[in-house]
Amino acid sequence: MGAAMAGRLREAGIAVTVYNRTRATAEELAARTGAVVVATAREAAAAADVVVVSLADDAAAAGTYGGADGIAVGLRPGSVVLETSTIAPETVAALAALAEKQGAVLLDTPVSGSVAFAEHGELIVMAGGPAEALERARPVLNILAARVIHVGGSGAGAVMKLALNSVVHGLNLALSEALVLAERSGVAREMAYDVFAASAAGAPFVHYKRAAFVHPEDAAVGFTLGLVAKDLELILDRAERAGVPMEQAAFNLRQVRAAGEAGYADRDLSAMADFVRGH
CATH class of the missing domain: 1.10.1040.10 (N-(1-d-carboxylethyl)-l-norvaline Dehydrogenase; domain 2)
Structure with a gap:
């Protein structure tokens, strides 16, 4: 799903920097789309005002956000994280706290739809978090989704x-x-x-x-x-x-x-x- 979303953004002319825990996966995506590959999640986060994250589970999220090379330490002040993974709301709260320490905002924005839906910008996004941050991220979300539904505060999307x-x-x-x-x-x-x-x-x-x-x-x-x-x-x-x-x-x-x-x-x-x- 993450690769499909990155490909969709590149088709729309958006500059995309990608990181994957399996580097070969990121390099294959870059070869197809022209995205830029970096060696760490920290570098990827530091390169963007809107950071889109798609991971398999809560453990992968904790591991990818934390540490010296994690997403959290790379976040720019004022950036918005779109956390699209299917994870527990308690995990969302912990990740949002990490983002807040860096002056960033994390929205839980899980999606509904298949990979093909992502490739065609037809996902449904269930967003939780501050409305102001959601508005800042809408230019990216509108490329990926047919509909973005703000369902409530942080954790409501999850x-x-x-x-x-x-x-x-x-x-x-x-x-x-x-x-x-x-x-x-x-x-x-x-x-x-x-x-x-x-x-x-x-x-x-x-x-x-x-x-x-x-x-x-x-x-x-x-x-x-x-x-x-x-x-x-x-x-x-x-x-x-x-x-x-x-x-x-x-x-x-x-x-x-x-x-x-x-x-x-x-x-x-x-x-x-x-x-x-x-x-």
């Missing part, structure tokens, strides 16, 4: 993303089970999927994941089942803190963990259908 992903991951499992049910009962896979897509169940997720579900043998990895498990753990932690029972999410996590133990952790989330087929 909360909203977890709530949204509880729906998406629930849909992923329901779609997987329903598709296999139709197949086992004699309905062709492609035909069944067409019905789902045309019905009340036809959310954008169902449409953009069609190829992955219909032709799983050719499915590129857009979002791994391992990351789905991480999201569901964050969702259930937030639910416990908020006093909200989420039995569907708990069952979903058990199923995703079982898929991971069966060797599916690094496959695309649509591989839940293959996991169901094997049981």
Whole structure:
């Protein structure tokens, strides 16, 4: 997702400086887009007034912001950090405090949409944090997103993303089970999927994941089942803190963990259908 957003910004003529913990990944992106590669997250942060961050999980965020070569120490006073990762609101608070010490502002701006949505500037952004900082970052966000929704103060974007992903991951499992049910009962896979897509169940997720579900043998990895498990753990932690029972999410996590133990952790989330087929 980070590479897709960087590519989109370069297409719009924005100067982009990139850092990736795997340097070869950054260099491949630079070769395609003309972005500038630097050796540390500190250097990348120091090069920009708007810093866009996309990381896998909370541990990666803590590691990339902290330390002598981390994002935080490189931030310019007055800069805005757009933290697009799916992380806990508690982590957002800790990162925002690091940014504030440097005279910068961190907004939690997780996104909804696939890599293709990022490439075409069609993401949905859920923003948490000060409105004034959001307005300063809008020229960048408007290149990446079809809609930017300011959902509240710091941490609100992270909360909203977890709530949204509880729906998406629930849909992923329901779609997987329903598709296999139709197949086992004699309905062709492609035909069944067409019905789902045309019905009340036809959310954008169902449409953009069609190829992955219909032709799983050719499915590129857009979002791994391992990351789905991480999201569901964050969702259930937030639910416990908020006093909200989420039995569907708990069952979903058990199923995703079982898929991971069966060797599916690094496959695309649509591989839940293959996991169901094997049981």
